[in-house]
Amino acid sequence: LPLRIAPVLSSAAQVVERTLYVHLHPGLNLGSAGQARPVYIPPAADVSSLISRLYSNAADVCGHLDVRVLLTNFRAQQGLTGTRGTNDPFPSPQALSHSPEVVLTDFPLQDPGQSSLVAQCLQRYAGCCYTCTPGLTSVLLHPQLKSLQKGGERPEEEDLKQAGETEPELLQTYSDVVVGGTFDRLHGAHKTLLNISCLLANRRFVIGLCDTELLKKKVLKELIEPYDLRSERLLEFLRDIKPYLQYEIVPLSEPFGPSITDSELQCIVVSEETRKGGEAVNKRRLENGLSELVLHEIQVIKDAHHSEIEEEKISSSSLRSRLLGTLLTPPKDNPLLPPVPYVIGLSGGSGSGKSSIARRLEALGAVCIDGDQLGHETYRPGAVAYRRVVEEFGEDILNEDKTINRRALGKKVFENKERLKTLTDIVWPEIALLVKQNIQEAREEGKQVCVVDAAVLLEAGWTDMVHEVWVTIIPEEEAVSRITARDGVSEEDARRRLQSQWPNAQRVEHANVVLCTLWDPDVTQRQVQKAWALLQERIRKSQEKSNPLS
Numbered sequence: 001l002p003l004r005i006a007p008v009l010s011s012a013a014q015v016v017e018r019t020l021y022v023h024l025h026p027g028l029n030l031g032s033a034g035q036a037r038p039v040y041i042p043p044a045a046d047v048s049s050l051i052s053r054l055y056s057n058a059a060d061v062c063g064h065l066d067v068r069v070l071l072t073n074f075r076a077q078q079g080l081t082g083t084r085g086t087n088d089p090f091p092s093p094q095a096l097s098h099s100p101e102v103v104l105t106d107f108p109l110q111d112p113g114q115s116s117l118v119a120q121c122l123q124r125y126a127g128c129c130y131t132c133t134p135g136l137t138s139v140l141l142h143p144q145l146k147s148l149q150k151g152g153e154r155p156e157e158e159d160l161k162q163a164g165e166t167e168p169e170l171l172q173t174y175s176d177v178v179v180g181g182t183f184d185r186l187h188g189a190h191k192t193l194l195n196i197s198c199l200l201a202n203r204r205f206v207i208g209l210c211d212t213e214l215l216k217k218k219v220l221k222e223l224i225e226p227y228d229l230r231s232e233r234l235l236e237f238l239r240d241i242k243p244y245l246q247y248e249i250v251p252l253s254e255p256f257g258p259s260i261t262d263s264e265l266q267c268i269v270v271s272e273e274t275r276k277g278g279e280a281v282n283k284r285r286l287e288n289g290l291s292e293l294v295l296h297e298i299q300v301i302k303d304a305h306h307s308e309i310e311e312e313k314i315s316s317s318s319l320r321s322r323l324l325g326t327l328l329t330p331p332k333d334n335p336l337l338p339p340v341p342y343v344i345g346l347s348g349g350s351g352s353g354k355s356s357i358a359r360r361l362e363a364l365g366a367v368c369i370d371g372d373q374l375g376h377e378t379y380r381p382g383a384v385a386y387r388r389v390v391e392e393f394g395e396d397i398l399n400e401d402k403t404i405n406r407r408a409l410g411k412k413v414f415e416n417k418e419r420l421k422t423l424t425d426i427v428w429p430e431i432a433l434l435v436k437q438n439i440q441e442a443r444e445e446g447k448q449v450c451v452v453d454a455a456v457l458l459e460a461g462w463t464d465m466v467h468e469v470w471v472t473i474i475p476e477e478e479a480v481s482r483i484t485a486r487d488g489v490s491e492e493d494a495r496r497r498l499q500s501q502w503p504n505a506q507r508v509e510h511a512n513v514v515l516c517t518l519w520d521p522d523v524t525q526r527q528v529q530k531a532w533a534l535l536q537e538r539i540r541k542s543q544e545k546s547n548p549l550s
């Protein structure tokens with residue numbers, strides 16, 4: 001089977017669009033109506049390496065599919081654990097979260113005339129195991145795998161028979177198993193860990209799920225899925241792969257959680273990287289008067305597609321970094337907004353690299369409208385806002401030549417939210433007028449895309465002026481060091497300025513596209529190019545929709 005996994009998965013990927021459930025039944029004979037029955041199989045030691053191979057191959061050959069290896073028919077032998085065993089009758093068909101519409105097999109046909117019998121057996125077999133959609137169809141993948149057979153890599157019938165005769169080494173299983181993790185955007189490495197844990201557990205599986213406190217230092221933490229969503233997705237996956245296990249998902253606000261207090265736990269599943277954490281758990285258990293857990297170590301899955309800023313292993317942070325520049329949430333239709341030019345509102349905390357992104361977009365063809373710059377124009381002596389700002393904040397914000405000293409004004413407002421609101425109530429309507437004028441000019445010049453670079457666009461409620469919101473994010477510490485270096489302000493002032501703005505996470509909630517300037521300029525440029533190319537595609541599609549004849 002290991003040799004056949006990749007070709008089976010890529011053949012399956014030609015038929016399947018979303019979810020590919022994998023049901024393992026070694027030696028299943030679909031060529032004889034009487035023999036094609038589901039039975040329980042005790043987990044053999046090599047099943048766990050097969051599972052990790054399966055997910056690792058899936059990441060390489062069908063990364064777009066949600067692959068789930070089902071363990072419905074795996075059970076430890078009776079007496080081994082005192083719970084359920086292989087002699088139990090097979091239950092009624094299991095309802096999966098996505099009912100199968102098509103069932104595929106790699107069963108080798110003896111001759112082409114056998115295919116309709118195999119298809120019938122397969123459908124009956126699938127129907128005994130799972131609730132399938134009515135009109136379930138079957139596909140025999142075998143013809144597409146012939147090349148392997150010819151190459152002599154496929155075991156012959158005789159080898160299979162012999163393999164069936166030798167007793168496989170059984171996997172040691174446990175009643176209660178525990179793991180911990182963030183489980184953001186479930187990927188192949190998570191699924192391997194979860195599947196193997198489910199294979200090892202006979203009664204209960206406890207999952208410590210990292211909550212806010214433990215996520216603070218994660219890369220692109222703002223893009224981590226909310227706790228409830230991660231928990232829901234985990235449970236859906238787990239109930240699919242092993243429905244009768246008892247699942248407990250516990251929020252983790254510190255690294256140990258129930259692993260050091262739960263006396264019924266027997267085994268913890270770790271990877272090479274988290275082995276040390278497992279050892280620390282055992283140390284704390286001994287201190288708490290509890291028995292040590294068996295550390296079951298699984299291999300880390302390598303990511304064949306990782307880029308230079310991504311980790312070598314399959315990781316959620318790599319998946320998060322691939323989201324940068326893509327459309328995270330589709331924009332809402334605003335019928336009051338003229339379709340041309342298409343307006344992007346670019347927002348981002350101070351020091352987040354927003355203006356450098358605006359310049360990159362300008363180089364790609366966008367018209368940039370600089371909110372800070374327009375803000376400065378409203379302070380010119382004679383402009384409407386000038387008199388009201390001086391009346392409100394006093395003459396001590398004026399330079400000798402009677403112009404407004406913005407640094408002095410900034411000091412007054414960034415340390416006092418109410419004063420900042422007083423200022424923005426005066427200037428935002430004035431700046432908004434100038435922004436609209438600039439957009440109108442771009443329209444008259446036939447420009448296609450405008451970028452409104454406005455730090456606090458969301459706070460100002462300017463979303464009705466733009467078609468999409470793009471947000472730049474940067475960790476707070478990095479923002480503070482950039483602001484102090486660039487603007488010559490103290491660290492304290494930089495932090496005050498940041499505190500007067502929305503936090504990254506709140507901005508991301510309102511963003512259609514997120515960008516991050518944390519890495520090399522080349523990396524930023526690639527994100528911007530990706531975002532621009534995808535934007536052009538969206539604009540083309542929306543223009544086709546609004547004007548189907550053109």
Ligand SMILES: CC(=O)SCCNC(=O)CCNC(=O)[C@H](O)C(C)(C)COP(=O)(O)OP(=O)(O)OC[C@H]1O[C@@H](n2cnc3c(N)ncnc32)[C@H](O)[C@@H]1OP(=O)(O)O
Pocket residue numbers: 348349350351352354371372375376406407409410413420423424427428431453454455456457460462497500501
């Ligand atoms: C809706 C918009 O985003 S319009 C553009 C932002 N402008 C405003 O909101 C108007 C009110 N602000 C101002 O007038 C000025 O920022 C002043 C007078 C307070 C300070 O002026 P200056 O010292 O020249 O600073 P400057 O205008 O360059 O802004 C400095 C930083 O303050 C931040 N900032 C500006 N306005 C605000 C605000 N209303 N609330 C919170 N932070 C703000 C910006 O993020 C900017 O940092 P960035 O360039 O890294 O993004």
